[in-house]
Amino acid sequence: MRRGKFIVFEGIDGSGLTTQSSLLKNWFDGQGFAVFSTKEPTDGPIGGQIRLALSKRLNMRSTALALSFAADRMDHLETEIIPKINNGVVVISDRYYLSSYAYQMLDLELEWVIQLNSKCLKPDLTILLDVPALISKRRMERMRWHVELFEETVKLERVRNNFLSIAERLTKNGENIEIVDGNRPLNEVQKDVRQIVLKALRKTTGEQFLVSKNGEKKIKKLVDFSS
Numbered sequence: 001m002r003r004g005k006f007i008v009f010e011g012i013d014g015s016g017l018t019t020q021s022s023l024l025k026n027w028f029d030g031q032g033f034a035v036f037s038t039k040e041p042t043d044g045p046i047g048g049q050i051r052l053a054l055s056k057r058l059n060m061r062s063t064a065l066a067l068s069f070a071a072d073r074m075d076h077l078e079t080e081i082i083p084k085i086n087n088g089v090v091v092i093s094d095r096y097y098l099s100s101y102a103y104q105m106l107d108l109e110l111e112w113v114i115q116l117n118s119k120c121l122k123p124d125l126t127i128l129l130d131v132p133a134l135i136s137k138r139r140m141e142r143m144r145w146h147v148e149l150f151e152e153t154v155k156l157e158r159v160r161n162n163f164l165s166i167a168e169r170l171t172k173n174g175e176n177i178e179i180v181d182g183n184r185p186l187n188e189v190q191k192d193v194r195q196i197v198l199k200a201l202r203k204t205t206g207e208q209f210l211v212s213k214n215g216e217k218k219i220k221k222l223v224d225f226s227s
Helices: 017-031 045-054 062-086 097-104 110-116 133-143 153-172 186-201
Strands: 006-010 035-039 090-094 125-130 177-181 208-213 216-221
Touching (some): 006 097, 017 035, 017 090, 017 125, 017 186, 035 062, 062 090, 062 097, 097 110, 097 153, 125 153, 133 153, 153 177, 177 186
Parallel strands (some): 006 090, 125 177
């Protein structure tokens, strides 16, 4: 069986990552493909500590936070992501190592953070949702009653610029990163996301994926996709 694909959504808080990754998962489900949706930080033991730190309920220094993210990520890869990809499943993640780079370089040396994550599996496709910091802040204010560690507007704008500069660097190094304007209606953003995903998937002629319908596992080819 051919391996599945690993698709990652990245962007600042409030850029629509959870919404767009959920919409893409629903689309894969509608096509009948086996798909697994996940997120970072995870719901595992290390991810739980990270969430406490982000919500300011646990005091964790920048270095310890960066190490925790890297440890949570490797555990995530080994226990969930890689086994599913190897079994032909499409995996969609809400955040991955690009988020560590963009956020943690506010306080730490980027090269050190990159080295921490050097053993991580590279995504087949990273979709960076680009939204101005002020817009994302307004979105969060409508949905939340508290502010997390990195959610001040000035800090968000710095993180946004970090995302864009790092995406450019990693693209030059061969990573498949597509930037999507996330400051538009949901359906317009999702339409672009699907087109990018189909383009990325069809780069390999005849690629096959696991399909699971009514408990029966089959193989489905890319030509069976519909937009």
